[in-house]
Amino acid sequence: MSDLERFRRETRAWLEANCPPDMRQPVVADEDRCWGGRRPTFKSEGQRLWLERMVARGWTVPEWPQQYGGGGLSREEGRILRAEMRRLGCRSPLDSFGIWMLAPVLFKYGNEEQRREHLPPIARGEIRWCQGYSEPNSGSDLASLATRAADNGDHFLVNGQKIWTSYADKADWIFCLVRTDEAAPKHLGISFILFDMTTPGVSTKPILLISGKSPFCETFFDNVRVPKRNLVGDINKGWEIAKYLLAHERETVSSVGLPAGRPLGQIAAETLGSQDGVLADACLRADIARFEIDAIAFQLALERSGDLLKAGQASPAVSSMVKFYSAELNQRRHELLMVAGGSAALEWEGERSRSGERARNWLRSKGNSIEGGTNEVQLNVIAKRILDLPGA
Amino acid sequence: MALILTEEQTMVRDSARAFLADKAPVAHLRKLRDSRDRVGFSRELWKAFAAMGFCGILVPEALGGSGLGHVEAGIIMAEIGRNLTPSPFLSTALVGATALLRDGNAARNRELLPKLAAGDLILTLAVDERAKHAPAATALTAERSGNGFKLTGDKCFVVDGHVADLFIVAARSAGAPGEREGVTLFLVDARAQGVAVERTVMVDAHNAARVRFDGVTVDADAVLGEIDRGWPLLEAALDVGRAALAAELAGLGEEAFGRTLSYLKARKQFGRPIGSFQALQHRAARVFVELEITQAAVLKALQTLDADFERAAAFVAVAKARAGTSATLAVQEAVQLHGGIGMTDEFDIGLFMKRARVAQELFGDDGFHADRLARLQNY
Structure with a gap:
């Protein structure tokens, strides 16, 4: 053996x-x-x-x-x-943003001391991380971010606000993009720092979403002191790290967003019934079958992109493609689940609907094409980096 | 199995790509069309296909073939798609050869397959009887008569039927149209008494035929597969054809998209390349994503036909449906993004749209295969 x-x-x-x-x-x-x-x-x-x-x-x-x-x-x-x-x-x-997002950064850009300090607690699930990227005025144009980290001798003094910070209210530490040079062009004045969410001056406020849930927060920094040893990589070189991490995030979001389990048609048959093994609603059946075709093909494309990577033939912007398509698929899936569920899927409270689970998941899926770079941004990346189309 | 081509398969692709781009580019189809060629493809090219080992691609080496697999066949189909090359490769080398090979009559195959591999035999499947593909609806009757059968009925969309030497005819020997039981396949000589062939030139300048069988008598040994139980053999031949068409559509879609991309970079309006406009960039990016995903589905179907033929049906359905929709999107966007010139006969891009429409329809469009997948998934 x-x-x-x-x-x-x-x-x-x-x-x-x-x-x-x-x-x-x-x-x-x-x-x-x-x-x-x-x-x-x-x-x-x-x-x-x-x-x-x-x-x-x-x-x-x-x-x-x-x-x-x-x-x-x-x-x-x-x-x-x-x-x-x-x-x-x-x-x-x-499940861990530390494992999926921060660790790849520390392996590539961190120093040995940072790896020894942060990786073992991530692996053991003892420290939960959140990501401080988006700001109220910096969404798709992330590089325009304004949260400032002023040089204050042995530490940075951080002031500003982040938004859409996933689970910030439950996180123990944050990895955060901050502006360390106001005079430089926007991409060249950003740094990547780490700090404890219990540091004085850090506060969070959950945002109530259309799903009735609050997975995201506003996060405020008011004179937060961050030791300089918590800078990852070089000062003002944070944008390179941010881009590296975004590519990872796209893949993570995609793999989480993938539909799994039983074919949708069988789930629909529970509410709609079948005749001679064929789903009773012919229009919905066709929509579902076309969805399943695309979903199966997409799974195969993911498998193929992994195989291409191993063979050293990977395309640089494949993560954008994956992010874009998985968002579309997941949204289609939830739309179809709502149609299949009919009025039963509209119940918002109570045991029967498990507190409106299907409707809430449907509403949640609308964020798939916004978070981690909108679908429009993904299309921009594909057009420029893969298709080599000229800039405006 | 990794979802990428092996080194050997990459070599097959490179040689097929060079060969077809040289011998049969789009101009080759245009010339045949404009001269109203009586055959509709080049017999000289077909002999060159034989010399390349393409005609016998699936035929074992012992019978004069190349002994290669469905992935290699798909690779050639993709290049045919890029060049819009008309040839009996699909009807004869893939669908026809599969029916003979899987029927497995050694004496018959020893006679026919070396000829087929040499480019001296054109063989095609006659299955459709109405405007939409529906093999289970086969109604052409096979009545027992003496030692054999008498065939009566009409077939349409018989690819290369106008020049075929032999037809593989799907007939109803028992049961009723709509049932899979009761279908039998027969090998019928095109010159047999009672066979009437009408050539149908299609929108893409490829050719098919309407074929009338008017009490055509055949011996019992004309049966391929089992009497009344010809369905598995029919589906096997069709699935090889469907996966091959998916590969053709994928190649065709990529070529149409590549030409469109070049045009977006070269064409200037308002003082800049039109490809710099975000509205067009996003449309191009969407087409790209759809085509990329289709590549994986097509390769999976071809690989599964090689590795586990009996379990390939669902992957073939996915591949044919995906390739059909994504190539349709690619050619529609191609014509629109080319603007006025895309509407002219002189410009090639319209030819891609025409071929895509025919290949979509052949052996079941995306709706047919969506229904098929739904049945396979039990809903």
């Missing part, structure tokens, strides 16, 4: 013994996810145990080196672990 076969067998046995039954159920609502942090909330004892057991093996980040809290697995072993988790239907033990 090869080493990889042995690894697969042992991993399978370990997962079967250690993944609690309720952690093998599909994630339905946002509340089913585990985000860790200093003030963690666990929906069940199983969720807490699952995180604890996976952390002990370094399997929240299986392919990171062990010295940073990872599992030290090879790429091949990591693939086997993910495949075995999929086979059993295991949930991700930990």
